Amino acid sequence: MLYNCFMEGRIEGGCFCGSVRYNFEKNNYLSSNCHCSVCRRISGAAFVSWMAIPKSCFKYTQGEPKKLTSSSHGSRYFCQDCGTPVVCLLEEYPEHTYVTICSLDKPEDFDPKGDMYTEDMLPWVKKGELKSST
Ligand SMILES: [Zn+2]
Numbered sequence: 001m002l003y004n005c006f007m008e009g010r011i012e013g014g015c016f017c018g019s020v021r022y023n024f025e026k027n028n029y030l031s032s033n034c035h036c037s038v039c040r041r042i043s044g045a046a047f048v049s050w051m052a053i054p055k056s057c058f059k060y061t062q063g064e065p066k067k068l069t070s071s072s073h074g075s076r077y078f079c080q081d082c083g084t085p086v087v088c089l090l091e092e093y094p095e096h097t098y099v100t101i102c103s104l105d106k107p108e109d110f111d112p113k114g115d116m117y118t119e120d121m122l123p124w125v126k127k128g129e130l131k132s133s134t
């Protein structure tokens with residue numbers, strides 16, 4: 001699949017403290033919530049929402065995250081100052097950089113289109129059934 005990296009504008013994001021900043025070309029990318037146990041433990045959250053960006057469209061504009069080899073086929077990158085998970089690289093998909101949607105400046109613009117590793121999903125996570133407590 002060929003991506004056009006020249007649509008107008010760039011999507012920006014970064015870690016909590018601002019040491020790491022990145023951006024990538026605006027486009028429609030695959031996105032998904034991952035419920036696997038590695039994502040859960042590394043983020044400290046119930047699941048992680050990812051977006052797959054072609055490597056040629058992605059760049060760091062400030063700082064570089066620290067690498068953590070999280071499995072035999074993948075590594076995670078997080079800010080070494082504040083710990084925000086920013087990026088994941090997978091050996092079987094070497095052409096993509098996986099970005100945490102919630103490290104984007106406007107995560108509300110990127111609704112994950114699916115769920116992965118739903119067999120590992122916590123029983124109290126139910127997509128589409130989240131209720132307001134008020
Ligand atoms: Zn940081």
Ligand SMILES: [Zn+2]
Pocket residue numbers: 034035036037038039040117
């Ligand atoms: Zn995962």
